[in-house]
Every structure is written in C-alpha cells, then in structure tokens.
Amino acid sequence: MTELVDFTLPKALEAHEPREAHCGRTRDDIRLLVGRRGSGEVSHHAFRGLPDLLRPGDLLVVNTSATLPAAVRLDRIAVHFSTPLPGEDDGLWLVELRRRTGKSSVPYGGGSPNEWIPMPGRANLTLVRRQTDRLWAARLSTSVVPYLRRYGTPIRYGYVPREWPTAAYQTVFAHDRETGSAEMPSAARPFTTELVTRLVSRGVLIAPLTLHTGVASPEAHEPPYAERFEVPESTAALVQHVRSSGTGRVIAVGTTAVRALETAVDANGRVQAAKGWTEHIVTPEGGVRAVDGLLTGLHEPKSSHLMMLTAIAGHTLLRATYEAALAEHYLWHEFGDTNLLLP
Structure with missing residues (x-):
C-alpha cells in the first residue's frame, strides 16, 4: 500500500469551539489552505475567498445529510x-x-x-x-x-470541552428530510448563505447528494463501514456534463461526497444515479474516477481519510500541504480550518 502522510498533531492545533462563538465572527471566518497538484504550490487564503479560487463552470458537490443528536x-x-x-x-x-x-x-x-x-x-x-x-x-x-x-445531544469528543446545540453541527446544505448523520459532514460547515450566493453569482455550479455518516473512530482509526447514500439523477447528469465538456472541475465538498460519487461510477467510468449502502473505500491504489478536487477539513494522523486524500492529491502534495498546515498553525477537527486540493 502507498505510504500515507504521518505526523504528530499538537494539542494546541485542535479547534475547541465554533468560530462564531467569538463575538463578531461568522462560520466562514476561517483559513483555507490550497494545494495544487499540477504545480505542487501550496498557498494560504481566507475561506471567504473561495469564489476567487474557483472558475465559472466548476461544480461543487455537497452532502445534504443533516446531523442527528446521536x-x-x-x-x-x-x-x-x-x-x-x-x-x-x-x-x-x-x-x-x-x-x-x-x-x-x-x-x-x-x-x-x-x-x-x-x-x-x-x-x-x-x-x-x-x-x-x-x-x-x-x-x-x-x-x-x-x-x-x-x-439525544450531538456527539463530541474531548477536544470540544463544552456542549453546543445541534444547530452548531448542521451545515447550510442540510435538509430536514435527509436527517441521518451521526456526525456532521463538516467540510461544508464554513459555508454561509452569503458565500453560496457569491459562488453561484460567479458561475460556480452546486449539486446535492446524500451520505449519512456513521460514528468516527478517533481512538481506533478504523476504515469507514457501510453507510447509506443517494446520488440523484440530476447530480449524476451534471457531473457527467462537467467532466465530458471540459468546462470545469468536479470538486467534492467533503470525503463523504467523494465516497458517494465514487460508489456511483459504473464500469465505463460514468457517474450514474445510485442509492443504497456503500462500503467503497477510496485508496491511492484504486484512485478516483469521478472527482477532480476536494474541499475538506484537516484529518488526524493515521486517519483512513488520508488514503482518499492521497488518491486525489498524491503523496508529495499532501505531505507539503500538511507540513504547511502544521507550520502555520492551522486548526484541526470539525470546527477548524479547511483544505482545498485542486488538480
């Protein structure tokens, strides 16, 4: 198996609370670390600057699963x-x-x-x-x-010392009809309605899918097990249009969106409408066929998600990205900063 990025996460880089807990701050008031595979460049941005980093015709695929107080x-x-x-x-x-x-x-x-x-x-x-x-x-x-x-109350771990309401664990894309995630699909947490409006105004496309996340394993670092998902026909068609036309890039918002899309790829490499349960695990050996880039949080050492990130970014770029995140004191976990990996 391809070597995965390994590192030690200092306690000081764990995000302990939502950014909006601070007076005058909003969800999108976090940092965005961008890694570009072609050039190997790593750069630092504000998350609010995301529209300027994307192109008209790019497609963001987002998870609409709402979080249970599990x-x-x-x-x-x-x-x-x-x-x-x-x-x-x-x-x-x-x-x-x-x-x-x-x-x-x-x-x-x-x-x-x-x-x-x-x-x-x-x-x-x-x-x-x-x-x-x-x-x-x-x-x-x-x-x-x-x-x-x-x-119930939202699941939280030791790095979050106090309870926050369920609303703090919902994303702007969450839909009440799609409630089912044990833990928040947190890559989309920094999005606000204002930011989504700016993205759409710039010509960035947004398409929904659903994958209900199970409980994480912060102590055991286990690979994910079977999770429920649905890729709607409209989303599958839009992904195929963007990929075949060459007019933009398919960028998954979160590892959950990658898992769902890669599950829906058929034998000919086309994304089809699909629903049910997925046990698919994205690895560097298997690669990805549906996505070009990924917007995600920063993942823990030994996390199985690092296999997926390596498949998308490559080992060299991912190592450089995480070295930069550690050196510049980015924050980890669901309330932390964000990483954009581009082709």
Missing part, C-alpha cells in the same frame, strides 16, 4: 448511535458504548449479548451482538430517530 448520555456511559444495519430490520442499529470521563468519554469495552441498558424516557437498549471490536448491533425499544430528537 449521543445519549447515561450516568456512567454514553451511547453513540451510528447507522441502521443494512439488510436488517429497522430496529437494529450500530451503536458505540463509551465510558464517561468528566466532560469527555473513552471507548467502553464492556457489554455482553442480550444485555439490556435502561435509557432515558423508559426506553431500553438491547445489545444483540458485537459487530466490530468497537461497535454493537443493538435494538432500541422505540423508533430511534424520534427518540434521539428528544433525548
């Missing part, structure tokens, strides 16, 4: 609801059990098949079987999504 906190543990299990009845979900440690949590290795856990609101969660070392297949005694809307 964590339910009990006295000593927390339950993170991830996704329903493909091919199973609607009541069976993947969940992660985490031991609460003050304001944070760590993976909890306990539990046994058929054990039931009392939940708020007189509900019960029954552990059915271990699905992975970290995740359980489990059944809640009531419908999961309405239950989470009432009793």
Whole structure:
C-alpha cells in the first residue's frame, strides 16, 4: 500500500469551539489552505475567498445529510448511535458504548449479548451482538430517530470541552428530510448563505447528494463501514456534463461526497444515479474516477481519510500541504480550518 502522510498533531492545533462563538465572527471566518497538484504550490487564503479560487463552470458537490443528536448520555456511559444495519430490520442499529470521563468519554469495552441498558424516557437498549471490536448491533425499544430528537445531544469528543446545540453541527446544505448523520459532514460547515450566493453569482455550479455518516473512530482509526447514500439523477447528469465538456472541475465538498460519487461510477467510468449502502473505500491504489478536487477539513494522523486524500492529491502534495498546515498553525477537527486540493 502507498505510504500515507504521518505526523504528530499538537494539542494546541485542535479547534475547541465554533468560530462564531467569538463575538463578531461568522462560520466562514476561517483559513483555507490550497494545494495544487499540477504545480505542487501550496498557498494560504481566507475561506471567504473561495469564489476567487474557483472558475465559472466548476461544480461543487455537497452532502445534504443533516446531523442527528446521536449521543445519549447515561450516568456512567454514553451511547453513540451510528447507522441502521443494512439488510436488517429497522430496529437494529450500530451503536458505540463509551465510558464517561468528566466532560469527555473513552471507548467502553464492556457489554455482553442480550444485555439490556435502561435509557432515558423508559426506553431500553438491547445489545444483540458485537459487530466490530468497537461497535454493537443493538435494538432500541422505540423508533430511534424520534427518540434521539428528544433525548439525544450531538456527539463530541474531548477536544470540544463544552456542549453546543445541534444547530452548531448542521451545515447550510442540510435538509430536514435527509436527517441521518451521526456526525456532521463538516467540510461544508464554513459555508454561509452569503458565500453560496457569491459562488453561484460567479458561475460556480452546486449539486446535492446524500451520505449519512456513521460514528468516527478517533481512538481506533478504523476504515469507514457501510453507510447509506443517494446520488440523484440530476447530480449524476451534471457531473457527467462537467467532466465530458471540459468546462470545469468536479470538486467534492467533503470525503463523504467523494465516497458517494465514487460508489456511483459504473464500469465505463460514468457517474450514474445510485442509492443504497456503500462500503467503497477510496485508496491511492484504486484512485478516483469521478472527482477532480476536494474541499475538506484537516484529518488526524493515521486517519483512513488520508488514503482518499492521497488518491486525489498524491503523496508529495499532501505531505507539503500538511507540513504547511502544521507550520502555520492551522486548526484541526470539525470546527477548524479547511483544505482545498485542486488538480
């Protein structure tokens, strides 16, 4: 396997809160690090300057999945609801059990098949079987999504010391009909309605798809598992038009958009309308066939997402980009700065 970029992430470069938590700041008041594969150039910009970095005819493909308040906190543990299990009845979900440690949590290795856990609101969660070392297949005694809307809070990890409302974890593209992500598709978080208007006015195209993200694995760095997705016919047609006409570049907003698009590529290399579950993992060996560039956050060392970034940018450019991000003190995680990789 191609060597992946490795580095040490200093604690000081972890974003602890939304940028708009500071008086006078807005979501798009973050930095944007741009890497260009052709020249190998790395440059620094404000995210608000994104319209000036794109061309008329470029296509941004965005994820419209809305974020669930997918964590339910009990006295000593927390339950993170991830996704329903493909091919199973609607009541069976993947969940992660985490031991609460003050304001944070760590993976909890306990539990046994058929054990039931009392939940708020007189509900019960029954552990059915271990699905992975970290995740359980489990059944809640009531419908999961309405239950989470009432009793859940957004999933957060130790680098975010206080709770923020679910609205802080929604993007401007999120659609209520598409609620289903356990964690925010965070690459699109810095977009504002004003910025979208400027992009459209410049002639940049925007097309939607949906991929519902499961829970991350900040401790285990596991590859992603099966996730629900849909690439609409209109989006597939627009991607094909942009690619075949040569009038612009297809730029995915987030690794979720890449995964969905690459799943929808047929044997002839064309993006088709598709929906269902994807287990596709983008690697440097397999490459990409649907996207030309990627707008994404900065990913942790050993993260499986770095395989995808290497497939798009190449090892040399990605290494230079991350060295620049570390040297210039860019911020990581969902409330952090952003990286644009261009062909």
